[in-house]
Amino acid sequence: MFEIVPHTADVRLRVRASSIEDLFREAMRGMFAIMQARAGDEVVRRRIAIDSIDRTALLVDFLSDVLSRAHIDRAVFDDVSFESLTETAVAAVVTGRGPARFEQDVKAVTYHEADVRLVDGQWQTMLVFDI
Amino acid sequence: MEKRTFQRISDVLWEIPRAYRADMRVPARVYASEKMLDAIMRDRSIEQLVNVATLPGIRKYAIAMPDVHEGYGFPIGGVAAVDSDHGVISPGGIGYDINCGVRLLRSQSTLTELQPILQKLTHSIAREVPSGVGRGGNLKLKGDDLERVLRDGAARAVEMGYGDRGDLERIESRGSLPGADAKLVSDDARERGHDQLGTLGSGNHFIEIDRVDAIYDVEEAERHGIVRDGIVVQIHTGSRGLGHQVATDYLRQMTKAMAKHGISVPDRELACAPFRSSEGQRYFGAMAAAANFAFANRQLITAGIRRAWKHEMPDDRVEIVYDVAHNVAKLEKYPDVGEVVVHRKGATRAFPGQPVLIPGSMGTASYLLVGEQKAMEQTFGSTCHGAGRVMSRTRARAEISANELRERLQKMGIVTEAGSAKGLVEEAPEAYKDIDEVIDVVATAGIARKVARFVPVGVIKG
Helix, strand or coil, rough: CCEECCCCCCCCEEEEEHHHHHHHHHHHHHHEEEECCCEEEEEEEEEEECCCCCCHHHHHHHHHHHHHHHHHCCEEEEEEEEEECCEEEEEEEEEEEEEECCCCCHHHECCCCCCCEEEEEEEEEEEEEEC | CCCCHHHEEEECEEEECHHCCCCCCCCCCEEECCHHHHHHHCCCHHHHHHEEEEECCCEEEEEEEEEEEEEECCEEEEEEEEEEEEEEHHHHCCCCCCCEEEEEEEEEEEEHHHHHHHHHHHHHHHCCCCCCCCCCCCCCCCCHHHHHHHHEEEEHHHCCCCHHHHHCCCCCCHHHHCCCCCCCHHHHHHHHHHCCCCCCCCCCCCEEEEEEECCCCHHHHHCCCCCCCCCEEEHHHHHCHHHHHHHHHHHHHHHHHHHHHCCCCCCCHHEECCCHHHHHHHHHHHHHHHHHHHHHHHHHHHHHHHHHHHCCCCCCCCCEECCCECCEEEEECCCCCCEEEEEEEEEEECCEEEEECCCCCCCCCCEEEEEEHHHHHCEEECCCCCCEEECHHHHHHHHHHHHHHHHHHHCCEEEEEEECCHHEEEEEEHHHHHHHHHHHHHHHHCEEEEEEEEEEEEEEEE
């Protein structure tokens, strides 16, 4: 689950999930909820493979790649199928629809306040998006 | 943090001593009235400013301007000068919208002459300059064209027929940052930006037609052709998706490079690398290329406004007054610290005698200032960049009605062309600080001097 939280100039997203895969998935869906995306019927799939310094950076970098693809391909991605997901690397195929229109621009996913942690059996983090 | 942590240096300058936190390398300074400081302390701006004071190689102070507000990593409205030989460069100190900035144009008309066609003119400008989220324009840059825009900025736009050589004299750094290296701009960044030259974007970006409401320095105003009741136009936008992607690409590289360079920072968004390192130099070259894209973008938008003007006011002429960047890093030399990389994130260069453009929020005033010598001594030649947000966009949407706002603006004689009601309410005047108070602080501090004040008559928003 995700929740959009106010920020003076930008926007925060609080994300919680029972698995790390779901945390990535929910964070991605939360990002497109911020963007108030509307999409057509054309199915779009893109493979994303990245490595990062730790789990928190990996989530931010993954979302950044999805955001870049969304802007370039004009697509809304709402699901992800993981080929592999470790603490520092992810390979996955994101699936969505296009052509998309966004009501709200998200310029970037920031590392600010991001901290992926397992708390009481739930994966969680805050994310700040530059809008 | 408590207010007593601050030492009062003057009525408009407050300092957090280096001893406040063990990892601070320099004190942190805030330019604000006491009332404004109380408001600033309500969000995380000051905590973020203290984090900036920990950057390796930072000189003298981490500085916040009176329009400061919470950002991510660096506060918005911040200045940090870092030793070029022994310090770092941090993409977060420039932000994602590289060379977001303001251009001021002036026409030869007065409001009386413009009033009968104001609605039509506003609409014509909106038609000539595409706006909205991710919106592309008619010009699709490919191959060598994009390379040359990234290398030469506004000069390339002029070569392509969008303006004349004289325009370049009235742009900060003549619209082209040295050291720009197009090869360092990724394919993703190129793809995001290739069709966005000449487009406004969304969010707080706008074009505004203004009436000159007050002149404070007649001689300086005349030097720029600004007269009372004259008409000026402001353009506020930056490097669009291309710049956002450049910042994203290099922040990621820096998060990976920090361990190699033995650097740790209190906030990941302050990720940085030594300025002289390969990572530092590569970012600086890519950032300059994105900044050039932004200068070219404002040049194409100027051409769009000129087309609209020519159509509606064939006998009038639109000239550039000046163009400033407010999200950029520059290499500059100061007598007391030598060569530094000045990070300005939501802050404007204010060298003595240089025009400084400070847009207010929609429906309120904007200012033309001129930089003062004191800025060189106190703020690395910098001043504020705008009013500064105080209300989140979420709260603005919840509390402000688009219809009520439109009516209010209409009663004030302001014509609006907005892509969406949401975009309009998020930028409502009450979402921002009082611009007059912000300007009074920088004027009292002596870092910039008031020249003229503008009030809006037509607003175009994405």
